[in-house]
Amino acid sequence: MKFDTVIIGGGLAGLLCGIRLLEQGQRCAIVSRGQSALSFSSGSLDLLSHLPNGEAVADIKTGVEALQSMHSPHPYALLGARRVRENAILAQTLLADCGLHLQGDVDSDHQRVTPLGTFRRAWLSPTEIPLKPATNLSIGVVGISGFLDFQPPLAAASLRKRGINASAEEIDLPVLDKLRDNPSEFRAVNIARLLDKPENFSELYRALLPLSRSYDTLYVPACFGLADSAVFNQLNQQLSCPIFLLPTLPPSVPGARMQHLLQQRFSRSGGVWMPGDEVTGADIEQHRVTKLWTRKHEDIPLTADNVVLASGSFFSNGLIADRTRVREAVFALDVLYGEKRESWYRDDVFDAQPWQQFGVITDERLRGKRGGETIQNLYVIGSVLGGFDAVAQGCGGGVCAVTALAAAEEIAASGGGK
Ligand SMILES: Cc1cc2nc3c(=O)[nH]c(=O)nc-3n(C[C@H](O)[C@H](O)[C@H](O)COP(=O)(O)OP(=O)(O)OC[C@H]3O[C@@H](n4cnc5c(N)ncnc54)[C@H](O)[C@@H]3O)c2cc1C
Structure with missing residues (x-):
């Protein structure tokens, strides 16, 4: 050949x-x-x-x-x-x-928020990833119950140490129950395969809605968006505050x-x-x-x-x-x-x-x-x-x-x- x-x-x-x-x-x-x-x-x-x-x-x-x-x-x-x-x-x-x-951009890098609630310099980041926030914002760092590859209390505590008003929250998503049975399957990429389905959007939306009324911004684990930003964009249009995604432990959905x-x-x-x-x-x-x-x-x-x-x-x-x-x-x-x-x-x-x-x-x-x-x-x-x-x-x-x-x-x- x-x-x-x-x-x-x-x-x-x-x-x-x-x-x-x-x-x-x-x-x-x-x-x-x-x-x-x-x-x-x-x-x-x-x-x-x-x-x-x-x-x-x-x-x-x-x-x-x-x-x-x-x-x-x-x-x-x-x-x-x-x-x-x-x-x-x-x-x-x-x-x-x-x-x-x-x-x-090559001439203007940025500080992204990491899953550990620290700030790290980067050249390019997906637009879904949060940049270093203003200190006057209240931020809800939201976990998914049973999902261990993202630790909101850790991230929120670390953000607070850096002067950011952050609290840990958790949502329950029964649609993920079939994955939850097997902890080794309960990973970001497998979760995304379910949450990217249009029929599961309303459950995710309903779980996040009350939190979006209590905070200025929500940070959610990057557990959707394997192929595109459709779910992310739809949530941002319909929730009461902006949301951003934090990468999880591997396998990584943004990657x-x-x-x-x-x-x-x-x-x-x-x-x-x-x-x-x-x-x-x-x-x-x-x-x-x-x-x-x-x-x-x-x-x-x-x-x-x-x-x-x-x-x-x-x-x-x-x-x-x-x-x-x-x-x-x-x-x-x-x-x-x-x-x-x-x-x-x-x-x-x-x-x-x-x-x-x-x-x-x-x-x-x-x-x-x-x-x-x-x-x-x-x-x-x-x-x-x-x-x-x-x-x-x-x-x-x-x-x-x-x-x-x-x-x-x-x-x-x-x-x-x-
Ligand atoms: C775990 C991890 C996380 C990282 N995270 C970041 C990050 O967040 N940001 C950042 O800027 N950098 C990060 N890096 C640095 C990283 O090295 C680069 O960003 C980049 O993705 C590496 O790309 P690569 O194409 O050189 O190699 P790889 O991504 O390692 O790809 C090499 C490919 O070659 C294949 N291969 C190997 N040998 C053969 C062979 N003989 N025949 C055929 N195929 C073969 C492998 O199977 C693999 O698919 C990370 C590195 C690691 C290891």
């Missing part, structure tokens, strides 16, 4: 890259083994909130310039401030085109929606989506990937002018750690990691963890290397890359989006675009 580009991994990075390549007229396939990190994410995307030394970043241009001046291996430092900013703006347009209604809409756009634009398959190996000749072997297609290789590796970090087995080393799983690419295992971790789990920065090393065009030699047609994007800490530096989603679009740009510039 011959394509212009084959992408390994269909998470945020792989899908954004694929959608952009299709826009450039490429014939493109994505092979993706399993669920991506999006299903476990908040649905908000971070661009760059902190430098490796812990200093807060004022704006993306000065942030990237600071990374460069400290010779950081961060992928942004490789690309430079102009390309990071331009591709972040392009990502905003592309995400909006896919039907994702996101607030925030699942992002995955669904990007996947839908990729397939509708003519991309070949190969779910449940995995790239198990590759032939490399004269510093070029010539064949990809997959588990399902056995002896029929995939061939392509260019290959993009978007296989994710340890979480998705794009990177694998054994006792003494860290390796990239498909091509055995050169990886940045600490020589001694003791240097991989810090004892305090709340410290920035060195292993978070482990990942693939590339050249300035994002091409992977093996034994120090660049593989000419293999681009590496997203969280399989090394040199950054998505958590401590607040840049996970941004690195994925920016490197995905930068790789598509590189492929077009190399004559890969049509």
